[in-house]
């Protein structure tokens with residue numbers, strides 16, 4: 001074929017096709033494994049929830065540390081987010097006792113952070129307009145810290161009723177996360193078709209989970225579980241896409257000191273893995289696993 | 291860094307603008323091949339036309355006096371070095387208000403002035419296309435605004451303009467292909483001022499991408515735009531339409547200065563005389579298109595006079611070179627309490643078109659309109675502004691430059707009136723190729739002066755409302771429009787609405803010189819949209835066999 005002088009004609013379809021292929025393999029394998037491993041004892045919901053909180057917390061830690069570092073920590077309160085994310089993550093992984101106050105503080109600070117970020121948006125010229133939603137403090141991000149805290153606290157859950165509550169909560173958190181992704185991928189002009197995946201799969205996963213929360217139904221639980229697995233696989237593939245995205249900035253990974261900040265956040269997609277784990281824990285609880 | 295002294299688009303290869311040193315295949319024509327179109331100039335007009343005509347299957351050779359750059363390896367973050375992008379050949383400038391030429395209005399590169407333009411991508415106000423009949427000044431364009439509006443859509447998509455989701459002025463313009471960039475601190479000064487005065491403002495639609503686009507990475511906000519973007523985030527004609535033209539089989543001849551359009555006894559154009567790599571050559575062509583911008587296009591037509599057309603080609607109406615326009619480019623600068631660092635990001639990230647869309651206001655004592663934008667001049671540029679306008683020097687200049695990071699500014703793009711005596715003629719003196727230099731005569735009129743006064747007062751008020759102090763006013767002009775205007779009347783215009791000259795049926799103009807009025811916005815998108823429209827008109831005319839119009 002004659003080499004072309006022009007810029008790539010269309011959206012980045014090649015990488016999108018690769019990514020979607022990877023997702024099909026990974027997601028397919030995850031769903032198939034679910035069938036096969038059915039008789040084997042699953043990890044306890046408690047372990048899943050701890051892992052979920054740890055992954056969400058780690059993602060929050062990296063994201064808030066980097067973004068607030070970029071903001072020069074010009075407000076001392078900006079230190080709170082990474083510090084608490086670190087504490088909650090450690091607490092969840094190390095199964096440390098007496099962590100309730102720490103996790104609760106994470107929840108409270110996360111909630112307060114929503115107010116801070118809202119204020120940051122509102123005070124800019126133009127207030128709550130698209131441009132400020134795109135570029136001022138990300139409106140939903142602090143919610144991730146609150147979710148981390150709540151997931152860590154939820155690891156004591158053990159009844160089917162708890163399972164339903166957790167399913168409902170996880171579904172709502174997934175939808176909130178989807179909204180944030182939609183905003184940021186819209187900002188990126190959907191320049192890669194794969195950017196539509198994280199606004200397509202998670203809402204389906206959330207809907208199936210919500211259905212279980214409202215009307216527990218063992219017949220459709222398999223589908224709900226499969227959707228969670230697919231969403232987790234998407235978190236893995238999405239991380240790959242974000243790594244690739246950084247390479248598409250000027251200078252690519254050679255210039256990581258700038259591009260890791262300016263490119264797509266590499267740690268962000270893993271939050272979907274965390275939510276998927278929590279969703280699965282919820283379904284386990286509903287099935288009566290202690 | 292390199293200066294390209296020798297042509298690079300040779301031996302069937304042209305520079306790959308997305309690489310540091312690669313090439314891409316290029317179709318080539320012999321001088322003796324009678325190509326369908328010889329296009330002189332590859333900027334906003336010529337570049338767009340070359341791509342679209344080649345894509346339509348015509349054989350096209352496009353000439354440019356400038357070099358064929360590879361931005362990734364040729365562009366330095368150095369204002370002096372980058373002067374290589376400007377047309378700095380001397381021009382004789384006189385009149386009551388002699389114009390300055392060079393970095394403020396003329397480029398010389400494959401891709402034309404768009405290689406170093408500041409990427410502000412605005413549309414004309416619809417009423418301006420009928421300025422005389424709807425607003426009562428100047429002259430109407432021979433084109434309906436709705437048609438132009440469709441072509442704005444087309445070129446904005448081709449250049450992946452990053453713009454706001456809602457634009458406060460004028461009819462709905464759909465969604466820009468890419469989202470607006472984050473407005474920098476310099477732009478937020480404009481925004482705060484506008485909100486304090488209760489007028490609308492907007493993030494400026496810009497021809498640089500806010501997310502990856504194929505081989506173009508997103509903008510890195512280093513603010514070197516005016517001296518050539520070394521990342522290819524900027525969607526200049528060099529990285530958009532020129533590669534398209536190459537793919538479609540057009541030949542681009544860089545460092546090829548066209549000196550004369552040849553004509554036969556019937557007065558039809560037969561091709562172009564040009565200089566390249568030390569040789570004088572002649573390219574045969576069925577059609578010739580002038581796209582060298584408002585000074586060089588008239589100069590070339592005037593220099594191509596023949597026995598039948600002794601006052602210049604296509605000049606029976608004595609309009610070639612006349613009705614040259616500029617934009618008023620006065621600015622107000624102020625010191626801010628906060629650090630602004632206005633060099634960060636593209637220079638004009640926020641804009642205000644308030645006075646472009648107001649007709650009846652007791653304060654408005656002028657015809658036409660003006661927009662203004664936030665500013666971010668590079669250091670040498672700013673120092674030059676200070677020195678030429680206020681004559682500061684030595685210690686005082688140093689003190690003023692020390693405030694560089696705390697400065698903010700607003701600069702107008704103000705419409706001037708088309709005036710027959712503002713014109714390009716040929717000077718006695720000749721250039722290195724023996725072509726008479728351009729002689730440009732320019733004077734502002736009273737309307738210009740009233741508008742300038744109004745804009746200065748309004749911008750000053752806005753800067754103060756945003757917290758600016760120690761205001762400084764400077765004066766200049768930017769952009770060129772007109773010089774070979776199109777029109778509905780062969781007595782008062784050089785070309786018809788298709789850009790075809792009234793006098794010579796196979797001679798066309800397709801660049802900023804066609805503009806009958808200048809409008810109160812930066813001109814590149816209008817020039818590109820008009821070129822895209824003309825390309826489609828040429829296709830239609832050829833398809834219907836009426837490209838041979840019997841007139842003139």
Ligand SMILES: Cc1cc2nc3c(=O)[nH]c(=O)nc-3n(C[C@H](O)[C@H](O)[C@H](O)COP(=O)(O)OP(=O)(O)OC[C@H]3O[C@@H](n4cnc5c(N)ncnc54)[C@H](O)[C@@H]3O)c2cc1C
Nearest residue numbers: 331333334335355402403408409410548582801802812814
């Ligand atoms: C510093 C600067 C900033 C600008 N910023 C903006 C902006 O932000 N927004 C905006 O809309 N506009 C901007 N402009 C204006 C815009 O760039 C021009 O209006 C536009 O490029 C003109 O298009 P054109 O095709 O008429 O001419 P050009 O783009 O100038 O192209 C003409 C080409 O013809 C070539 N040429 C001329 N004569 C000959 C000849 N005899 N033989 C061979 N080649 C020849 C020249 O070398 C040149 O490359 C800016 C201009 C400058 C100088």
Ligand code: SF4
Nearest residue numbers: 509510512513515519
């Ligand atoms: S600020 Fe953006 S458009 Fe301007 S030179 Fe830098 S990368 Fe290019």
